[in-house]
Amino acid sequence: MNTSTASEKADSAIRVRDLCFNWPKGDVVLQTCSLEVPKGEFWMLLGTNGSGKSTLLRLLAGLLQPKSGEIEISNHVGFVFQNPDHQLVMPTVGADVAFGLVEEKLSLPEVRRRVEQALVAVNLLDLERRPIYALSGGQKQRIAIAGAIARRCEVLLLDEPTALLDPDSQLDLVAQVRHLVKSRNLTALWVTHRLDELNYCDGAFLLEKGQVVDQGDPKRLSQRLMQVEQDLSV
Numbered sequence: 001m002n003t004s005t006a007s008e009k010a011d012s013a014i015r016v017r018d019l020c021f022n023w024p025k026g027d028v029v030l031q032t033c034s035l036e037v038p039k040g041e042f043w044m045l046l047g048t049n050g051s052g053k054s055t056l057l058r059l060l061a062g063l064l065q066p067k068s069g070e071i072e073i074s075n076h077v078g079f080v081f082q083n084p085d086h087q088l089v090m091p092t093v094g095a096d097v098a099f100g101l102v103e104e105k106l107s108l109p110e111v112r113r114r115v116e117q118a119l120v121a122v123n124l125l126d127l128e129r130r131p132i133y134a135l136s137g138g139q140k141q142r143i144a145i146a147g148a149i150a151r152r153c154e155v156l157l158l159d160e161p162t163a164l165l166d167p168d169s170q171l172d173l174v175a176q177v178r179h180l181v182k183s184r185n186l187t188a189l190w191v192t193h194r195l196d197e198l199n200y201c202d203g204a205f206l207l208e209k210g211q212v213v214d215q216g217d218p219k220r221l222s223q224r225l226m227q228v229e230q231d232l233s234v
């Protein structure tokens with residue numbers, strides 16, 4: 001496996017070539033999977049259940065190791081899980097965002113500045129002292145994103161971040177991520193089953209049995225996915 005820094009190549013923030021992955025018992029999940037996400041763009045990853053979307057995201061984040069293939073991605077990657085309760089670990093909003101900065105050994109004023117800037121970016125500065133348990137699902141996801149922004153992440157990987165949200169919060173979150181990507185020149189890859197979210201992305205990949213079988217125009221891919229799901233339900 002060859003991992004290098006995507007910033008070496010100006011045009012793509014995520015580059016995957018011929019990626020293969022199987023679980024220890026031998027079940028093959030990804031088979032010569034290849035894709036590229038242009039820098040500064042918001043792309044989505046579609047596919048039927050079990051097609052390998054979450055596994056691919058975890059490989060990109062370095063949470064799993066591929067069997068073979070190449071991954072080129074920034075060293076500063078933020079991961080947002082489907083269930084925010086799996087990643088918010090501190091008792092309050094401000095403490096949680098600051099927690100991600102511990103490794104950087106910053107001065108206290110610098111930590112405060114970064115936390116404040118990140119909370120402003122997700123429009124939640126007024127909740128800085130609020131306990132995590134008193135947040136809505138959408139607010140929790142925005143805090144997880146603020147954590148990534150505070151750490152100066154260049155790439156956001158989001159694994160069905162709206163799965164537990166109501167429809168209004170769902171569309172608020174996807175619109176906010178689009179705004180963050182465009183205003184801060186980030187790059188995002190977002191896994192979804194919710195086709196109305198495709199209206200917000202620059203492009204999409206369709207994964208089938210661990211391979212990208214189509215990519216590009218989100219509307220066309222959404223129609224193709226609907227067809228695949230209809231065929232499977234017959």
Ligand SMILES: Nc1ncnc2c1ncn2[C@@H]1O[C@H](COP(=O)(O)OP(=O)(O)OP(=O)(O)O)[C@@H](O)[C@H]1O
Pocket residue numbers: 023027029047048049050051052053054055056
């Ligand atoms: N920890 C694990 N150990 C063994 N097999 C796993 C593990 N996690 C997932 N799998 C299997 O790997 C395959 C791909 O799973 P993955 O979660 O990547 O799919 P997905 O496209 O994200 O699915 P969904 O849309 O249902 O979330 C599935 O067959 C799944 O059962």
